[in-house]
Amino acid sequence: MIEKLASAGLIEQRRARRWKIFFGLMWLGIVISILFLLFSTPDLERHGPHTAVVNLGGVIDGDSQSSGKLLQGLQDAYDDSNTRGIIIRANSPGGSPALSGIANDEIRRLKALHPKVPLYVVVEEVCASGCYYIAAAADRIYVDKASLVGSIGVISEGFGFNKAMDKIGVERRLATAGSNKGMGDPFSPQNPHQEAIRQSLLDEIHRQFITVVKQGRGQRLKNDPELFSGRVWLGSSAVPLGLADGLGSVRSVARDVIKAETLVDFTPDEDLASRVARQIGVTFRGSMQTLFDTRWR
Structure with missing residues (x-):
């Protein structure tokens, strides 16, 4: 024991x-x-002359903070005295028109403050909708021949369940203060007046999008009514249409266009x-x- x-x-x-x-x-x-x-934290100044790279990836919305990270990375890249040029590596299907517009405005402001530092967008897989809204602010846009580019349009989507509710005997009881407060409610029948309001909002955002693209691309755009129809184009077609300036990758643009082959990634990391x-x-x-x-x- x-x-x-x-x-x-x-x-x-x-x-x-x-x-x-x-x-x-x-x-x-x-x-x-x-x-x-x-x-x-690395001392970026030790890299010497370099091409700054900032990633724009994923859906552009408040949750991902992709546009905010893009702008922070661009500011840091411009602040580095050894930056010879900046590349935005684009891989995004788009997202919020408001956040895309804010990013476009801020890029144009930064470019005006640093006219000697060129800023290019290089599309790897996709740069559509809100991503192209942002890309239009760049000095040039480079694509791969198989990249997807464009989608210059606006979409609003949803579902309507009112007929299904009628079949199963469910009654919708919605109270609002304001005749249009319930606009877009999926459990209520469509209201022609409210649908007209929604379409006017989409049309206005579309006009803003078109204006920004025309300002950014200028005379490079071809006179093709399909450009602003919301469709996407392969990179090989986007170049002759003026939606892009040429074929290239991040490394080829850094090496052959900016003439600074060393790449330094300025994309912000997660917070501490x-x-x-x-x-x-x-x-x-x-x-x-x-x-x-x-x-x-």
Whole structure:
């Protein structure tokens, strides 16, 4: 009995010591990760003359903050004295007209402040709708022959369930203050007056889009009524139509057009809190795996 008690006590001591080591290593990893994130920011000035690259990817909306990150990256690129030119690497199907318009206005402002630094857009896969709205502010647009470009149009979509509700005997009870407050309600029949209002909003945004594209592209645009119909074009067709200026990749434009082959990515990373949280998760997961590997060996 004494021998069993002594053995059990020894096992418990080993287990406690193992957990103590585990938590010690975990906190050490957290501290090291935080210090690394705080002090590992690269000094971009050390790169010498370079081409700055800023990514514009994904849907342009408030959740992704893609337009905000784009503008922050552009500001940082312009602030770097070694930046010889800027490339926006575009891979976006578009998104919010408002956010795209804000980005277009800000790019034009930055270009006016830094006239000696050229700004180009290089489309890799797709630059459509709101993404092209932003791209129109660039000095030139380069595409791959298979890139999708254009979609200069506006869309508003939804569903109508009122007929289905009639079939199953569900009554919609909607109260509003303001005759158009319930406009677009999917559970109510379409109202011709409200539909006309919605169409006028779409038409006005479309006119704004067309104006911005014409201002940005100027005489390069061909007189083709299909340009503003909302359709997309392959890069090989976009060039002769004036929607793009030529074929090229990020590296070829940096090398052959800007003449600064070194690429420096100015796309903002996640904020410090998000990076620390992610790194803590990685550290914790690795520690847990190590712990259970030790226990089961």
